[in-house]
Amino acid sequence: MRRWFLPLLLLLAGSSLVLAREAAAPKKDAPPPRQAVLLQINGAIGPATADYVHRGFAKAKDANAALVILQLDTPGGLDTAMRVIIQDILAAPMPVVVYVAPSGARAASAGAYILLASHVAAMAPATNVGAATPVRIGGVPDPGGGDKQPAPKKEEKEKDTKGKKEKAKPEKPGMDEKALNDAIAYIRSLAQLRGRNVAWAEKAVREAASISAEEAVKQNVADLMAADLPQLLKKLDGRKVKLQSGEVKLDTKNLALKTHEPDWRNRLLAVIADPNIAYILMLLGIYGLFFELWNPGYVLPGVIGGICLLLALYAFQVLPISYAGLGLILLGIAFMVGEAFMPSFGALGIGGLVAFVIGSIILFDTDIEGFAVAWQLIAAVAAVSAAFFFGVVYLALKSRQREVVSGAEELVGSLGEVLEDFAGTGRVRVHSEEWQARSASPLKQGQKVRVVGRDGLVLTVEPLP
Numbered sequence: 001m002r003r004w005f006l007p008l009l010l011l012l013a014g015s016s017l018v019l020a021r022e023a024a025a026p027k028k029d030a031p032p033p034r035q036a037v038l039l040q041i042n043g044a045i046g047p048a049t050a051d052y053v054h055r056g057f058a059k060a061k062d063a064n065a066a067l068v069i070l071q072l073d074t075p076g077g078l079d080t081a082m083r084v085i086i087q088d089i090l091a092a093p094m095p096v097v098v099y100v101a102p103s104g105a106r107a108a109s110a111g112a113y114i115l116l117a118s119h120v121a122a123m124a125p126a127t128n129v130g131a132a133t134p135v136r137i138g139g140v141p142d143p144g145g146g147d148k149q150p151a152p153k154k155e156e157k158e159k160d161t162k163g164k165k166e167k168a169k170p171e172k173p174g175m176d177e178k179a180l181n182d183a184i185a186y187i188r189s190l191a192q193l194r195g196r197n198v199a200w201a202e203k204a205v206r207e208a209a210s211i212s213a214e215e216a217v218k219q220n221v222a223d224l225m226a227a228d229l230p231q232l233l234k235k236l237d238g239r240k241v242k243l244q245s246g247e248v249k250l251d252t253k254n255l256a257l258k259t260h261e262p263d264w265r266n267r268l269l270a271v272i273a274d275p276n277i278a279y280i281l282m283l284l285g286i287y288g289l290f291f292e293l294w295n296p297g298y299v300l301p302g303v304i305g306g307i308c309l310l311l312a313l314y315a316f317q318v319l320p321i322s323y324a325g326l327g328l329i330l331l332g333i334a335f336m337v338g339e340a341f342m343p344s345f346g347a348l349g350i351g352g353l354v355a356f357v358i359g360s361i362i363l364f365d366t367d368i369e370g371f372a373v374a375w376q377l378i379a380a381v382a383a384v385s386a387a388f389f390f391g392v393v394y395l396a397l398k399s400r401q402r403e404v405v406s407g408a409e410e411l412v413g414s415l416g417e418v419l420e421d422f423a424g425t426g427r428v429r430v431h432s433e434e435w436q437a438r439s440a441s442p443l444k445q446g447q448k449v450r451v452v453g454r455d456g457l458v459l460t461v462e463p464l465p
Contacts, residue, residue, distance in 0.1 A: 035256040036067035036233070045077025045110045048262075048270035050084040056260045057088045066255060067236075069229070070098045070118070076109025079134065086117045086190070095119045095241045095250060099232055100127045100213070100222075108132075112204055116190040119241040121222040122232055123213035129221065130210030132201075134183045180205065197221050229257060276377050278315035279360070283381060285309025286333055328359025336385065349390075357382045411451050416461065418447045428461060437461045 037060040041049055053070070060068050070089075089096045098118035100107045103126040107115045112132040115121050123129065183205045191201040197220045203209040216222035223239075226232035233252040240249050262270070271277055288305020292298060335352025360378040416430035416437075423442040428435055428449060437459045443449065453460035 033256050034066050034251075034254070035063065035258045036069055036252070037063070037065045038069045038071060038229070038257055038259040040071045040259070041111075042073050043075075045074055045081050045085070045114075046270075046273055047078070047081055048266055048273050049077065050081040051269060052262045052266040053085045054088055055263070055266070057092055059260055061093060063258075065094055065258075067250065067252065068092060068094055068096045069232070069257075070096060070114070072098055072100050072107050072111055072114065073102070073105035074107065074109075074111040076111060076131075079110070082110035082113055085114055089114070089117050089119075090193075091244075093243065093245065095243065095248065097122055097232070097236065099226070099229075100124060100129060101226075101228075103127060103227075108210070109135075112201075113187055113190060115222070116187060116194060116196055116201060119194070119243070120224070120236065120239065121194075121196070121216075122224050122226050122235075123216055123222045125213055125225060125227060127213045128210055129213075129216055130204045131208045132183070132187060132204040133208040134179045134205070195220075233257070272311055272315045274315075276374055278312050279377065279381075281308045281315065282312035282329075285312055286330070290333075290337060325359045325361070328355045330359075332356030332359060353382065353386050356385060411454055411459065414451045415464075416449050416451060416459075418443045418445055418449060421445050425458075428459065430459065435459045439463070 037056060039053055039056040041053070043049075057068065089098075096118050097120040098107075098115045099122045100111070100115065101124035103124045105124065105127045107123075107127070107129040108131045110132075112129050115129055184202050187201045187205050188198050191198045200209065200211075200219055200221055211219065211221065213222065213225055217225055224232075224235050226235055233255060236250050237252040238249065240247055272281070285305045285308035288301040288303075288308060290305075292302030292305060295301075332352040332355035335348045335355065338348045338352070357378065360381070361375075411430065414430050416428045416435070418437075419427040419429055419434065421442075421444050422439075425436065425438050426443065428437040430451060436457060437449070438455075439449070439461050441463060443461075443463060448464045449461040450464055451459050452462050
């Protein structure tokens with residue numbers, strides 16, 4: 001009996017351990033918990049924002065998310081980035097809810113288009129939407145005369161002597177008018193697609209109209225109001241939305257909310273694409289290469305300057321840059337550098353400083369909030385550049401008044417000692433070096449002399465009194 005007791009006990013213990021492990025392990029057939037992915041847009045919409053939203057939708061698709069909530073608070077942004085986000089919303093296989101929040105937030109300009117493109121448009125109390133008029137960027141004049149006030153239409157005029165009349169041909173639309181018409185057609189198509197107020201959508205673009213959350217719900221611009229995310233999920237439950245695959249009914253009960261934060265790539269792109277950072281990187285790149293070319297062999301200024309300049313050029317590819325402003329900045333720096341090498345009594349330096357400041361002001365010539373260089377930064381950089389420029393000029397003028405301390409010219413006036421007695425030509429020591437010397441009067445060994453001239457490798461000396 002004792003012989004079988006111990007093996008039986010071990011067998012029971014092992015079976016219990018296996019059963020406990022299987023019970024603790026998750027079942028492979030158990031479905032993953034249903035979730036809604038939350039993406040947050042705060043600030044101006046740019047390439048970094050579009051990249052963040054695109055990656056967020058891809059992760060939501062991989063996780064088979066039941067819903068994507070895009071929480072929005074933006075003053076607007078770039079048209080290209082806005083259209084990329086809207087394309088992702090329209091192609092999403094799951095419902096997309098754009099939620100203007102928290103209270104005090106806004107969906108202005110590009111944000112209004114994104115809100116109208118969503119399957120469900122929700123807004124928190126004390127928020128607003130609208131002011132979607134496009135703003136032209138850059139310093140290129142409108143070739144079609146779009147910047148000018150429209151000329152009054154011409155009345156019918158006589159075509160020939162018989163009294164025939166015809167209406168004058170309409171003027172060609174300018175670039176601003178083309179952009180406005182394109183924006184109107186785009187926002188109308190989004191409103192029609194989602195069954196929202198098309199007339200107000202056009203008014204938001206044509207007249208820069210803006211309304212509060214309460215008015216937006218009343219005028220069928222937004223679908224509902226919610227104070228926070230839990231209330232939003234509660235109000236979404238049971239609502240029907242149309243996807244590309246067909247109509248679906250939202251089931252938001254017991255839906256886990258997962259926030260997708262920007263990764264390091266998005267954060268780095270957002271930092272580099274900031275106009276103030278791109279402006280600083282450009283200046284560091286130019287100054288770094290300038291110092292490296294001025295003093296070859298230092299290496300570090302050239303390496304730092306090259307990296308900063310490449311990063312700045314990358315940022316300029318995705319920013320609304322005015323190339324006239326960039327050209328003025330480069331011209332101003334060239335003038336200031338030219339003043340250091342070719343003094344012009346301040347003409348080049350002052351002109352370069354003026355061109356530098358003007359170029360910095362119009363570098364990002366746009367009214368879009370978030371895509372402009374702060375005037376405080378421009379003033380600080382201009383002050384530092386001016387101080388550097390005037391410092392170089394001051395040191396150059398001061399150095400011209402100093403005595404020569406090296407080279408052949410420094411030998412004239414130097415003191416030396418006679419190494420041997422001679423009359424006419426002999427040897428002297430000057431600055432611990434032996435020179436052939438010529439003297440009009442006889443000299444004795446050990447006598448002190450002064451150098452009064454030089455002819456090749458022969459010095460002309462005279463005895464000290």
